[in-house]
Amino acid sequence: MKRFKYVTLLITSLLLVLTLAGCGSKPLSSQNVLENDKQSNTITWGVKADQKLIGLIDVKDGQEKGFEIDLAKAITKKVLGKNGKAKFVTVTSQSRIPLLKNGNIDAIIATMSILPDRKKVIDFSDSYFSAGQSILVKKGSSIKSVKDLNGKTVTSAVGSNSVDNIHKIAPKARVLQLPDFAQALTALKSGQGEAMTTDNVILAGLAVENPGYKLVGGTFTTEPYGIGINKGQGDFKKAINKGLKEVIKDGTYNKLIMKWFGNVPGFNYKEVLRK
Amino acid sequence: MIKLLVDNWSEFISGFGWTVLSSIVALFFSLIIGSLFAILEVMPSKVARVIGNVYVEIFRNIPLLVITMFFYLVIPLYVVKINGFTAGTIGLTIYTSAFIAETVRSGINSVDVGQMEASRAQGMTFWQAMRYIVLPQAFKLVIPPLGNQFINLVKNSSVLAFVAGFDLMYQGNAIASTSFQTVNTYIIVGLFYLVITLPISYYMQHLERKLA
Numbered sequence: 001m002k003r004f005k006y007v008t009l010l011i012t013s014l015l016l017v018l019t020l021a022g023c024g025s026k027p028l029s030s031q032n033v034l035e036n037d038k039q040s041n042t043i044t045w046g047v048k049a050d051q052k053l054i055g056l057i058d059v060k061d062g063q064e065k066g067f068e069i070d071l072a073k074a075i076t077k078k079v080l081g082k083n084g085k086a087k088f089v090t091v092t093s094q095s096r097i098p099l100l101k102n103g104n105i106d107a108i109i110a111t112m113s114i115l116p117d118r119k120k121v122i123d124f125s126d127s128y129f130s131a132g133q134s135i136l137v138k139k140g141s142s143i144k145s146v147k148d149l150n151g152k153t154v155t156s157a158v159g160s161n162s163v164d165n166i167h168k169i170a171p172k173a174r175v176l177q178l179p180d181f182a183q184a185l186t187a188l189k190s191g192q193g194e195a196m197t198t199d200n201v202i203l204a205g206l207a208v209e210n211p212g213y214k215l216v217g218g219t220f221t222t223e224p225y226g227i228g229i230n231k232g233q234g235d236f237k238k239a240i241n242k243g244l245k246e247v248i249k250d251g252t253y254n255k256l257i258m259k260w261f262g263n264v265p266g267f268n269y270k271e272v273l274r275k
Numbered sequence: 276m277i278k279l280l281v282d283n284w285s286e287f288i289s290g291f292g293w294t295v296l297s298s299i300v301a302l303f304f305s306l307i308i309g310s311l312f313a314i315l316e317v318m319p320s321k322v323a324r325v326i327g328n329v330y331v332e333i334f335r336n337i338p339l340l341v342i343t344m345f346f347y348l349v350i351p352l353y354v355v356k357i358n359g360f361t362a363g364t365i366g367l368t369i370y371t372s373a374f375i376a377e378t379v380r381s382g383i384n385s386v387d388v389g390q391m392e393a394s395r396a397q398g399m400t401f402w403q404a405m406r407y408i409v410l411p412q413a414f415k416l417v418i419p420p421l422g423n424q425f426i427n428l429v430k431n432s433s434v435l436a437f438v439a440g441f442d443l444m445y446q447g448n449a450i451a452s453t454s455f456q457t458v459n460t461y462i463i464v465g466l467f468y469l470v471i472t473l474p475i476s477y478y479m480q481h482l483e484r485k486l487a
Contacts, residue, residue, distance in 0.1 A: 094448065098457045121455040155439075159452030176359065176439035177449055187439070190348045191356055 033106050033229075034236040041084055045072045046091035046105035046228075050182050052205035053260050054111055057090070064088045067201075067260040068109045071128060074252050075227075078243035092180055094159035097121060100228055107240065108228030111199060115161055115223075123233065124226035125240045130272050132219030133165055134200040136188070138212060143195050145217035149173040155184040155193040162198045165221055185210070199223065204264045248274045276459045283450045290446030291467050293360060297442060298429045298471065301367040305428065308368065309375025314405060316380045327376070334373035339434050342366040347438040363435035363442070371428045378420045382413035415486050422479030426472050443467055 037043050047068055048055035055066040069088065076086040089105050096108045100122060113131065114124045135154075137143045143152065150172040156162045158177040166173050176193055178184045185206055188196045196203070200219050207213055227244075229237045247253050254273050261269040280287065315327030334342065343366030347359055357365070386409050394404035414421075436444035447464035451457045 094452050097455055101457075117453070118455070158445075158448045163449075164453070177445070178439055179437055183437075186348055190351045192347070192351060192359070192439075 031103075032235060033233045034239055037106060037236075038080065041080055042087050043072075043076045043079065043084065044087045044089060044104075044106045045076075046096050046099055046108040046110055047072065047088045048092075048110045049090040050180060051111065051202055052209055053264070054201060054205060055109075056205075067129075067256055068111070070256050070259070071247065071253070072107075072109045074247045074256070075240060075243040078246045079239045092159070093157050094179070096228065100230055103230075106229075106236070110228075111202060111225060112228055113161055113199070113223035114226040118228075121231075123229045123231055123237055125229060125237060126244060127224030127226050128244055129201070129225040131199045131201055131223050131225050133162055133197060133221040133223060134203050134215050134219050135217055136185075136196045136203040136206060136213055137194070137216055138188075139214055141194065141216075143216060146170055146197075146220045149195060149197075152195060153193040155187045155196045156198055157181050157184050160198055161223070166197055169220060181206070188213075201261075204261070208264060276456075276463065279450075279454060279456050279459050280463055283446075283454070286446045286450055287443070287463065287467065290441065290443040291470075293435070293441045294429070294432050294443040294467075295471060297360065297364045297367065297432050297435060297440070301364050301371060301432070302425055302428055304368045305371040305375055308372040310379050310410075312372065312376035313379035313383060316376065317383050319401065331373045331376050334369050335377065337370075339366060339370045339431055340437060342370055343434050343438055359438035359440040360435060360442075363432070363438050363440040366434065367428060367432055370431070371424060374424050374427075375421065378417050378424060379413060381420075382417035383409055385416055386412045418479060418483045418486065422476065422483075425475050425479070429471050429475065430468060 047064055048066075049057045049064065051066065053066055055064055055068045057063070058065050072088075073086045076084045089099070091099055091105070091108065091110050093110075096105075096110050096112065097118070099105050100108050107125075108122075109128075111131070112118070114127060118124070135143065135146060135149070143149065146166075146169050149166065149170040153174045153176060154166055155176045155178060156166070157180050163175050163177060166175055176184075176187060178187055181198060181202060184196050184198075187193055189210075196206075200215065203215050207215055227240055229240065257269055257273055261272065312327045312330050315323045316331065318324060318327075343363050346357060346365050347362035350362070351357060390408055390412070391404055394408045395401070399407070432442060433444035434440075435442035436448055439445065443464055447460055451460040454460065
């Protein structure tokens with residue numbers, strides 16, 4: 001009799017979990033993000049907080065700083081007008097899409113490549129940065145290009161598409177997926193892997209901060225970054241695309257590229273300038 | 276959800292396998308180490324008691340993730356190279372052993388002092404008295420809290436995900452971030468954990484009824 005009770009309890013709780021899971025997907029899509037943002041005069045952006053040059057929280061003043069932050073501010077001004085405010089929420093490669101889906105953020109500008117798989121789940125703006133995947137190794141390493149990774153261990157962050165690319169290009173490489181890029185680098189430093197892989201801009205930021213490490217082999221993929229927007233938010237997507245075009249047209253975009261990537265050794269910033 | 280499970284079956288199963296392996300290894304060693312330190316804590320020698328206390332208080336009061344990160348990142352730099360799975364399992368063993376030590380010690384303490392005194396009066400050594408008289412009674416008393424520790428151990432094994440230990444949680448993270456079916460993935464992961472923990476739960480209940 002006692003056992004029967006437990007089984008009933010188990011089944012009831014499972015059913016409860018399943019019901020809750022089922023009703024999570026509806027409510028957000030019925031709201032218009034652009035309307036809400038105009039009313040509050042604020043766009044909430046999901047940004048990276050741990051990537052130098054891109055999006056980094058400065059420990060001294062607690063402010064987010066980086067190329068994507070400045071770009072998000074510029075686009076916000078174009079969409080909402082001069083007094084429009086950009087609010088920033090820290091996301092990781094893993095948490096950004098769930099946070100967008102459940103409405104915590106309005107848009108993702110967090111080194112996210114436009115990929116067919118992702119397009120099934122969210123919408124993308126036009127590309128705002130021409131990124132590609134590369135490799136970071138310790139200076140003096142025998143690894144010279146992505147082909148040398150076969151049989152070696154590579155660290156990366158969970159939730160980034162870099163892992164799939166490595167599986168395709170160097171099928172015999174072992175990939176360790178760590179919670180974020182900082183940990184992937186720490187794992188590389190403590191010898192858990194021989195190389196680290198992800199987008200070149202992210203690695204550039206790491207190479208600037210860690211003198212003993214360098215990029216090798218150039219980029220071996222083209223993965224333009226796009227701003228992530230929820231499905232069914234056509235108005236908001238149009239407004240963002242329009243804002244982005246204006247930012248590129250009036251020269252702000254190229255100024256930002258020069259500001260953040262003009263002085264990174266080994267990084268050809270001319271490739272990413274827009275006309 | 277069924278499709279997600281079928282599509283990623285091999286990942287889920289390999290993650291499940293590593294979680295089970297890590298749990299079994301950690302359970303075995305933490306039970307032995309924990310019991311040893313529990314005995315140290317109740318020994319007549321003051322030095323032994325201090326050693327036991329220091330071990331328990333240090334590892335009981337440091338977060339599991341910190342212990343694991345230490346073995347994953349610091350030890351390879353200075354001592355010997357260990358991979359994520361090993362580092363995670365060592366961390367899990369040490370952390371859980373501190374809790375098991377406290378649990379077993381409480382069991383030993385709740386056995387009447389007269390039992391130990393009588394055994395010693397019969398000419399038994401401290402270890403003989405422990406082995407044949409006190410410990411069998413102590414373990415019977417602490418079966419329910421020990422079961423709690425075992426279940427916690429299985430759930431805590433998800434720490435392996437943070438050091439790329441290829442366990443269930445690691446695979447869950449990877450699947451969730453490629454399929455974007457976050458909710459469904461973690462429900463499946465939760466069910467897989469239940470497959471391990473519920474039998475332990477039932478077995479401990481059975482043991483309790485049989486022995487007590």
